[in-house]
Amino acid sequence: MNLLLAGHITTSSLCAWLFYLLDRHPEYAERVxxxxxxxxxxxxxxxRMEALTNALLETERLHPPIANLPRVVGGDC
Numbered sequence: 001m002n003l004l005l006a007g008h009i010t011t012s013s014l015c016a017w018l019f020y021l022l023d024r025h026p027e028y029a030e031r032v033x034x035x036x037x038x039x040x041x042x043x044x045x046x047x048r049m050e051a052l053t054n055a056l057l058e059t060e061r062l063h064p065p066i067a068n069l070p071r072v073v074g075g076d077c
Contacts, residue, residue, distance in 0.1 A: 022055065032052050
């Protein structure tokens with residue numbers, strides 16, 4: 001079940017944090033909005049949108065969808 005839902009949970013978590021951070025920084029949200037409203041973007045266009053890409057990467061850096069859990073050695077190998 002975890003493998004089935006993992007893609008949806010990580011995507012929705014990243015999007016929720018992205019919208020939250022854009023709401024907290026309206027000047028940057030306006031840059032992202034202006035970049036998108038310049039044309040009706042296709043999927044290929046979104047890959048070239050610098051402000052949107054930077055916003056997504058920074059959101060992922062600040063709030064990674066998958067927690068980095070510590071690992072320990074459970075016994076001798």
